[in-house]
Amino acid sequence: MKRYLLLLLTIGVFAACKTKKSGHGGDEPMTLEEFQDQFPVAQLPYKLSPDSLKLSLADSLALDTADIHRFLTDTLTKGDFAKTEKVKFWPLQRMTGNPVDYMVVKASGRSGTVAYLCFMDKKKGHFLKRIRVADAGRNGVFASVQIDNRNVVKLTEEVQNGNNRETQREDFYGVSADGSATLIMTNTSSPSAPGQIFNPLDTLPRKHKFSGDYTSGDLSLVSIRDGEDGKSFQFFITFSKDNGKCKGEVSGKGQYLAGNRGEYKDKETSCGIAFQFSAGRVAIREIGGCGAYRGIKCFFEGNFAKKAEKKKKK
Numbered sequence: 121m122k123r124y125l126l127l128l129l130t131i132g133v134f135a136a137c138k139t140k141k142s143g144h145g146g147d148e149p150m151t152l153e154e155f156q157d158q159f160p161v162a163q164l165p166y167k168l169s170p171d172s173l174k175l176s177l178a179d180s181l182a183l184d185t186a187d188i189h190r191f192l193t194d195t196l197t198k199g200d201f202a203k204t205e206k207v208k209f210w211p212l213q214r215m216t217g218n219p220v221d222y223m224v225v226k227a228s229g230r231s232g233t234v235a236y237l238c239f240m241d242k243k244k245g246h247f248l249k250r251i252r253v254a255d256a257g258r259n260g261v262f263a264s265v266q267i268d269n270r271n272v273v274k275l276t277e278e279v280q281n282g283n284n285r286e287t288q289r290e291d292f293y294g295v296s297a298d299g300s301a302t303l304i305m306t307n308t309s310s311p312s313a314p315g316q317i318f319n320p321l322d323t324l325p326r327k328h329k330f331s332g333d334y335t336s337g338d339l340s341l342v343s344i345r346d347g348e349d350g351k352s353f354q355f356f357i358t359f360s361k362d363n364g365k366c367k368g369e370v371s372g373k374g375q376y377l378a379g380n381r382g383e384y385k386d387k388e389t390s391c392g393i394a395f396q397f398s399a400g401r402v403a404i405r406e407i408g409g410c411g412a413y414r415g416i417k418c419f420f421e422g423n424f425a426k427k428a429e430k431k432k433k434k
Contacts, residue, residue, distance in 0.1 A: 150184075152245055155191045158183065159214035159223055164269050166215055168224060170262040170278075173235055173254050177226070183209040188225070192238055192247045197227050200252060205229045217271050219297040220248065232258035237265060237273065239299035248299025251275075270388060271295060272304065291320070294372070294388060303356070303371045304388075305413065320371065321345045321356045326429070328353065330382075334402045334424030342402055342424045344395075351376050355384065357393070357404065361418050368414030383407070393420055400426045 158181075188196060188209050201207050212224040212235060221240040226233065235254035238247060253265035253275055262285055266274040273293040278285040290307040306320050317339065324345040326332055331353065334342040339360040347353045356371040374384035374395065382395035385408070392408030405421045414420060 149190075150187055152191055155187055156214060156223075156245065159211040162213045162215050164215055164217060164267055164271070166213065166222075166224075166267045167264070168212065168235055168254050169264045170254060170256045173226065173233055174256045177210045179208075181210055183211055183225070185209065192223075192225070193250065196225065196236055196238075196250060197229075200234055201227070201229045201231060205231060215267070217267070217295075218242075219271075220295055220299055221245070222267065224253075232256060234258075234263075235265070237267075239295060239301075241299075242297075249301070251293075251301055272388070273301065296387075302354075302373050305369050305371065317341050317358060319343050319356060321354060324354065330376075330380075330397045330402070332429060333427045335427055336422055336424045340422070340424070342404060344402070347373060353382060355395075357420055359418075359420070359422075366415040366418035368410070368418060368420055370410065370413040370420065386410075402426070 185207075188194075196209075197207055207227050207229040210226040210228075212226050213222070214224075215222040219242065221242055223238040223240055225236045225238060227236065228234075233256040234252055236250045237253040238250045240246065241248055251273075253263065253273070255261060255263035257280070260280045262278040262280070264276045264278075266276070268274070271294075273295060275291045275293070277289045277291075279288050292304040292306070293301040294304050295301050303320055306318065319333070319341065321343045326345050328344075328346050328350065331344045331346050334344070336359075339358075341356070341358050343356040345354040353374050353376065354371070355374055356369075358367075358369040360367045370386075370391070370393070372384050372386065374382045374393075376382050380397040382397065384391075384393045384395075386392065389410070389412050390408040391410035391413060392406065393410070394405050394407050396403040401423060403423045406419050410420055
């Protein structure tokens with residue numbers, strides 16, 4: 121009888137052990153729903169500052185690295201931490217958005233503390249892509265993120281100047297259903313040489329025959345770069361007229377149409393821009409109201425000449 125009771129007790133212990141989840145010392149894999157439940161739920165608008173990012177979190181709340189790799193990506197920290205560096209992860213927030221949902225993950229290691237905004241598929245909850253959105257001051261640079269009710273993601277970069285932090289750059293992104301983030305607009309207070317424009321697309325590939333920089337005067341630029349395929353392109357347009365009284369700036373992804381034409385339609389507003397390419401030139405005109413990106417008395421229009429690309433030194 122005692123042997124029979126001992127056998128039942130042993131079976132019960134083994135059964136209990138199998139109900140434990142991975143990441144907590146068990147054998148049974150954690151489900152996606154259980155992984156998501158570790159993230160506190162919030163609603164838009166959302167903001168994460170460098171000071172909030174630096175706040176200490178209990179080790180008991182940390183995410184298991186194996187679960188990060190399984191439900192998000194094993195390259196989450198790529199480019200920010202050394203491969204041999206031990207990094208801990210914490211769940212900061214989970215939000216419902218449109219056209220994607222969001223998960224914010226804090227990562228901390230010997231070299232610093234950052235946060236990643238992960239874009240999740242709305243239907244199945246699967247990971248799509250991520251961007252680093254916050255930094256607690258590595259190398260004197262502080263970064264924060266805001267997501268407004270329109271799902272526009274704003275990244276702000278600041279530098280330490282004495283006891284104060286000065287904003288150097290603000291990047292605004294729109295997010296597509298596939299998780300790709302498109303730069304909408306950039307504000308920068310970094311000093312530039314007279315007649316010099318900050319171009320956020322400057323280092324991107326330009327192998328397509330229409331890719332390049334087109335200018336009209338010193339303060340107007342249409343920058344075209346390669347898209348994900350031969351039918352698409354990335355662009356950045358900025359201009360300043362009437363001694364700076366009228367300015368405009370917009371960026372996004374366009375589609376090549378038949379012939380030498382291209383077109384951009386903003387998903388958030390009625391703004392649309394038509395591109396007409398010719399030998400060494402591009403003409404642009406608005407095909408929708410783009411008042412959100414320019415002054416009320418000027419438009420995205422005009423002819424721009426292609427600049428010769430500088431040859432790389434061998």
